[in-house]
Amino acid sequence: RHLPRVSFFRVLWSYANKETEEARIRKLYIPFMQEKGEGVAISYALGRWLIHILDPKIWRTVADDAANWPKELPPSDMVFFRFVGTKNVVFSNGETWQKHSTVVHAALKRTLPIEQFTVLTQKLFKRMGDGGLIKWDHWTMRVALDAVGTTILGYDFEAVENDNSPFLKQYTTIMDALSIPLFLVFPIFDVWFPRKDLINNIDALIARFQAILDYKRENRGNDMLTYMLEEPSLTEEEYRHNMAAFFVAGHDSTAAALSTLVAYLAIYPAFQERARKEVIHALDNKDPDSHNLANMQFLYACVLEALRINTPFPFTAPRVSPTGATLHGSNGKSYYIPPNTSTVLSIASLHRNENNWSDAHTFNPERHLDTLTGKTKIDATIWVPFSRGPRQCPARNFAMYEMRTVTALLLQSWEWELPPGSPHAIAPQNVFSPFGLSSPKDLYINFTKRG
Numbered sequence: 199r200h201l202p203r204v205s206f207f208r209v210l211w212s213y214a215n216k217e218t219e220e221a222r223i224r225k226l227y228i229p230f231m232q233e234k235g236e237g238v239a240i241s242y243a244l245g246r247w248l249i250h251i252l253d254p255k256i257w258r259t260v261a262d263d264a265a266n267w268p269k270e271l272p273p274s275d276m277v278f279f280r281f282v283g284t285k286n287v288v289f290s291n292g293e294t295w296q297k298h299s300t301v302v303h304a305a306l307k308r309t310l311p312i313e314q315f316t317v318l319t320q321k322l323f324k325r326m327g328d329g330g331l332i333k334w335d336h337w338t339m340r341v342a343l344d345a346v347g348t349t350i351l352g353y354d355f356e357a358v359e360n361d362n363s364p365f366l367k368q369y370t371t372i373m374d375a376l377s378i379p380l381f382l383v384f385p386i387f388d389v390w391f392p393r394k395d396l397i398n399n400i401d402a403l404i405a406r407f408q409a410i411l412d413y414k415r416e417n418r419g420n421d422m423l424t425y426m427l428e429e430p431s432l433t434e435e436e437y438r439h440n441m442a443a444f445f446v447a448g449h450d451s452t453a454a455a456l457s458t459l460v461a462y463l464a465i466y467p468a469f470q471e472r473a474r475k476e477v478i479h480a481l482d483n484k485d486p487d488s489h490n491l492a493n494m495q496f497l498y499a500c501v502l503e504a505l506r507i508n509t510p511f512p513f514t515a516p517r518v519s520p521t522g523a524t525l526h527g528s529n530g531k532s533y534y535i536p537p538n539t540s541t542v543l544s545i546a547s548l549h550r551n552e553n554n555w556s557d558a559h560t561f562n563p564e565r566h567l568d569t570l571t572g573k574t575k576i577d578a579t580i581w582v583p584f585s586r587g588p589r590q591c592p593a594r595n596f597a598m599y600e601m602r603t604v605t606a607l608l609l610q611s612w613e614w615e616l617p618p619g620s621p622h623a624i625a626p627q628n629v630f631s632p633f634g635l636s637s638p639k640d641l642y643i644n645f646t647k648r649g
């Protein structure tokens with residue numbers, strides 16, 4: 199009650215109108231920091247009170263201290279957790295998380311699959327045929343899913359090659375059901391009125407994961423799951439929960455980022471052309487590798503800027519302080535957070551705040567060039583698409599290379615623009631998503647093959 203509060207009715211109205219999380223943060227939360235100078239704001243959302251951390255100083259305090267700010271245990275009545283489970287690197291805490299995290303980091307370190315990203319992109323180009331008007335968000339989802347499948351899980355979902363990929367179909371059906379706002383705002387409805395079809399679909403998807411796991415035990419490969427299987431301390435259930443976590447955390451996020459990046463390069467053709475010249479020079483008709491990608495600084499800047507302006511996860515999973523805590527803001531104010539109150543780190547609030555970035559709502563890769571030429575460092579207090587601290591994304595490098603490889607090849611082989619009258623003409627328009635992901639929807643783009 200003592201914390202700055204966003205009106206319940208405004209939040210409810212926003213959910214009822216299926217506003218995206220990014221839009222909600224921009225309209226309801228950023229003004230608390232930018233205009234009222236507050237470091238946090240509280241609202242009633244997703245069935246509970248939720249504190250949004252808006253101030254970079256408080257953000258740092260919470261993000262860097264995983265021991266005193268563990269992730270909140272997910273509500274047992276949220277049907278989503280039937281699928282993804284909690285015994286994985288994403289939702290565990292303390293020593294259990296340490297165990298998962300060590301295995302995951304070691305496995306991710308062993309492979310940098312630029313070659314596999316290249317093969318996948320070539321498959322995509324085959325499907326794009328001679329180009330023309332293409333629903334780009336449809337393809338980014340498929341590319342990102344196959345990237346996680348082939349390199350992390352060692353299993354080809356064939357989402358790019360097969361229009362009816364059973365995995366993708368089942369997952370999409372589940373996500374559509376999970377996106378119904380009524381169940382999101384009042385998760386208790388799933389207890390009162392269990393959705394049998396949804397539950398059956400989730401159980402069938404879990405069975406598919408188990409089948410991959412069984413297959414992998416017998417057929418080891420050069421993928422992360424194989425490396426993880428070398429670690430005997432994880433149980434069967436923990437392997438499965440980690441697979442589901444990677445599946446969810448790994449593909450929607452990268453797909454969203456790839457859609458945003460390509461959309462912005464369509465909106466700003468001069469940036470597209472500048473990136474293309476650089477890519478063609480750096481590739482010199484060879485496939486992408488870590489050396490030539492390092493010479494694509496402007497492309498890298500475009501990736502950083504896409505991840506800033508339409509950051510895939512506008513906020514993190516909730517944390518709680520079991521004992522309660524007083525947080526000190528850069529405004530000189532202190533905020534008492536009661537024990538076990540859900541607290542999220544608002545990524546979009548840092549990325550879209552005019553106090554942190556000049557002209558924060560404009561896509562401008564040039565703002566990152568000094569960072570890349572080594573004049574300054576990325577400011578990890580205000581550029582946090584992968585979060586920061588011990589719970590930051592372990593696959594940051596993986597995702598960055600995936601985006602750089604796919605986009606470099608795209609720039610080399612295609613030119614693109616938005617069709618006349620596109621709703622994305624000023625900025626990519628996101629779709630409402632159950633995790634609040636910022637993911638452009640119905641992103642039709644006109645692709646022309648380069649000679």
Ligand code: HEM
Binds near residue numbers: 451514588
């Ligand atoms: C552009 C793409 C991506 C973005 C923007 C992103 C962003 C994030 C963020 C913000 C977190 C912190 C979440 C929190 O604290 O609640 C996170 C965690 C995580 N991400 Fe990513 N991610 C991306 C790609 C991936 C990929 C490709 C994978 C796997 C292949 C992955 C796996 C994970 C995992 C396992 C965690 C949990 C880490 C932990 O809690 O210790 N992410 N990611």
